Amino acid sequence: MAKLSMYQLQKYLPKTDCKKCGFSCLGFANHLISRDVRPEDCPILLEPGYSESLAKLNELLGPGLDFEKEVTGLLIEPEKCNGCGICVVVCEINLEKSQEVESGRGPRFKDDVVLRIDNGRIKLVDPQSCRRADPSDYICRACVELCPTTAISLV
Amino acid sequence: MAETLYESVICPSCGCLCDDIDVVVADNKVKSIRNVCQWGINKFFFTKKFTSTVKRGRVERPMVRENNLVETDYETAVSRAVDILKRSRKPLVYGLTNSGYYAQNVALDIARVLKGWFEPRKAVLLSPYYSAMENSGFYIAPLDEVRNSADVIVYWGCNPVHSTPKHLARYSLYPRGRCKERGNLDRVVFTVDVAENELVRMSRKYLLVEPGADFIAMETMIKLLRNEKVEDYEGDIAAIQDMVQYMARSAYGAIFFGLGLSRNGNAVRNVETLMALVKELNRKTRFVIIPLYDDFNTNGAMQLLLRELGSPVPADFSCDHPADHGMPTLLENLHEIDAALVVGEDPFWSMPSEQSDLLKKIPIILIDPFWTRTTNKCQVVFPTAITGVEAEGIAYRMDGLPLKLRKVLETDYPSDEVILDDIYQRLSESF
Numbered sequence: 001m002a003k004l005s006m007y008q009l010q011k012y013l014p015k016t017d018c019k020k021c022g023f024s025c026l027g028f029a030n031h032l033i034s035r036d037v038r039p040e041d042c043p044i045l046l047e048p049g050y051s052e053s054l055a056k057l058n059e060l061l062g063p064g065l066d067f068e069k070e071v072t073g074l075l076i077e078p079e080k081c082n083g084c085g086i087c088v089v090v091c092e093i094n095l096e097k098s099q100e101v102e103s104g105r106g107p108r109f110k111d112d113v114v115l116r117i118d119n120g121r122i123k124l125v126d127p128q129s130c131r132r133a134d135p136s137d138y139i140c141r142a143c144v145e146l147c148p149t150t151a152i153s154l155v
Numbered sequence: 156m157a158e159t160l161y162e163s164v165i166c167p168s169c170g171c172l173c174d175d176i177d178v179v180v181a182d183n184k185v186k187s188i189r190n191v192c193q194w195g196i197n198k199f200f201f202t203k204k205f206t207s208t209v210k211r212g213r214v215e216r217p218m219v220r221e222n223n224l225v226e227t228d229y230e231t232a233v234s235r236a237v238d239i240l241k242r243s244r245k246p247l248v249y250g251l252t253n254s255g256y257y258a259q260n261v262a263l264d265i266a267r268v269l270k271g272w273f274e275p276r277k278a279v280l281l282s283p284y285y286s287a288m289e290n291s292g293f294y295i296a297p298l299d300e301v302r303n304s305a306d307v308i309v310y311w312g313c314n315p316v317h318s319t320p321k322h323l324a325r326y327s328l329y330p331r332g333r334c335k336e337r338g339n340l341d342r343v344v345f346t347v348d349v350a351e352n353e354l355v356r357m358s359r360k361y362l363l364v365e366p367g368a369d370f371i372a373m374e375t376m377i378k379l380l381r382n383e384k385v386e387d388y389e390g391d392i393a394a395i396q397d398m399v400q401y402m403a404r405s406a407y408g409a410i411f412f413g414l415g416l417s418r419n420g421n422a423v424r425n426v427e428t429l430m431a432l433v434k435e436l437n438r439k440t441r442f443v444i445i446p447l448y449d450d451f452n453t454n455g456a457m458q459l460l461l462r463e464l465g466s467p468v469p470a471d472f473s474c475d476h477p478a479d480h481g482m483p484t485l486l487e488n489l490h491e492i493d494a495a496l497v498v499g500e501d502p503f504w505s506m507p508s509e510q511s512d513l514l515k516k517i518p519i520i521l522i523d524p525f526w527t528r529t530t531n532k533c534q535v536v537f538p539t540a541i542t543g544v545e546a547e548g549i550a551y552r553m554d555g556l557p558l559k560l561r562k563v564l565e566t567d568y569p570s571d572e573v574i575l576d577d578i579y580q581r582l583s584e585s586f
Contacts, residue, residue: 103332106189119189
């Protein structure tokens with residue numbers, strides 16, 4: 001799927017900047033891309049005259065994201081991953097939950113971690129524990145920035 | 156169906172020998188596996204390297220050539236192999252980097268009994284490295300020490316993302332060490348290579364050099380370290396100055412080098428100059444140098460040569476002094492060779508065509524678990540168990556630490572060591 005731009009989505013918004021949703025129209029488009037909000041959160045779009053725009057926005061954004069993406073905003077493409085384990089080692093929550101990770105070893109079998117290498121590919125095991133799931137820590141992007149094969153990106 | 160969990164298994168794929176692999180086995184098959192990279196997973200699932208969906212064909216039974224390759228029993232295959240080796244005047248024993256240390260030891264004995272040529276794979280890189288230690292000194296440390304202390308990491312002529320995928324996360328840049336509690340924030344990486352690769356994003360400086368001409372950059376660095384004038388260097392002198400400044404100021408550094416240094420046949424000169432650079436750096440600070448390679452027991456073969464013959468160069472047992480012949484290349488010797496025993500290696504894939512064309516003319520005995528390009532050109536083929544998955548063995552890590560590989564799957568295939576030992580016993584009876 002091609003990456004959406006906020007200007008592309010803004011075309012179908014009311015462009016009134018009424019801030020009833022809490023943002024300007026351009027800001028609302030930005031939050032639509034990161035799936036923080038849905039088009040239905042805009043009260044003006046629910047009015048009868050905007051039904052076509054609403055349908056178009058829903059078509060562009062596609063169906064609701066998977067649970068893990070919706071919680072963390074991380075888009076993981078396992079086919080790109082080469083299992084180097086850098087994301088597992090740099091994740092702060094992994095460090096808290098498994099002592100082994102600190103010295104570069106993979107987490108032990110029973111450790112309850114956020115990210116782990118499973119069958120040679122990265123897997124987001126516990127999205128609820130990810131720092132990005134907490135709105136106040138949404139800025140954490142260590143695994144995204146340090147991945148050498150760009151297997152992890154932001155939606 | 157009972158499941159068995161094997162914890163902290165050693166991964167028999169690259170020179171890192173990661174010891175944190177957890178394998179779940181059910182019904183004598185690997186069901187799932189954790190903490191393993193894409194290079195390692197192919198060993199446990201019998202798939203192609205970095206393509207874990209493509210299965211590799213296993214050689215089922217021993218085969219001998221009667222116009223075509225025909226399946227036969229083990230005894231017949233051993234007799235045929237012994238006949239070929241007995242008739243040859245100077246056989247080649249080649250490969251062995253995917254076998255255990257004891258299997259390598261038996262292979263060396265076979266070469267000795269037959270007065271042949273013993274050459275492990277990747278000797279082109281590691282022989283100059285161990286030879287240069289004689290002049291430059293012994294600058295090596297355990298990888299755990301690098302993780303604990305190193306604040307400057309240099310990758311020269313290698314790409315760890317492809318050749319040793321877990322090296323960055325496990326031993327060099329990202330892990331937290333005793334003196335480096337913030338991991339990558341406490342370390343600096345420099346990369347020297349002929350083209351840009353994935354390390355660009357994590358390196359402070361990325362130095363590009365001409366293929367095979369790495370020694371020019373190294374000599375410039377040595378001059379800068381000695382405060383001599385540099386006038387004739389044509390490349391990025393600012394990057395070199397920055398590198399030298401950082402390296403000289405650091406408390407502890409590590410240089411990892413790879414097969415890139417062996418380009419254009421300049422391996423000896425490049426590695427010797429790199430060792431001289433490390434010697435020069437050690438006048439100011441503490442620096443170690445460790446090779447990176449992709450077959451797990453390459454270092455084991457070198458340790459064997461050092462222990463048995465006292466020299467790391469490929470051994471020619473047709474001379475009175477097998478290890479005292481300078482450092483001839485395999486190509487110079489292939490003209491004299493009239494039979495080959497290849498263990499766990501695919502020369503028709505890895506060798507340049509001028510070498511593999513010479514191999515086509517001689518009978519080859521192959522010991523390999525999988526079908527390869529070499530299989531169809533052989534006189535005798537033995538299927539074997541995979542060391543570290545179906546058979547036990549000893550392997551040497553890239554820093555020289557011996558580790559015992561475990562067995563997680565049961566198999567009827569004999570191990571490399573058993574096959575080589577049977578051949579050796581028959582040969583020693585007849586000589």
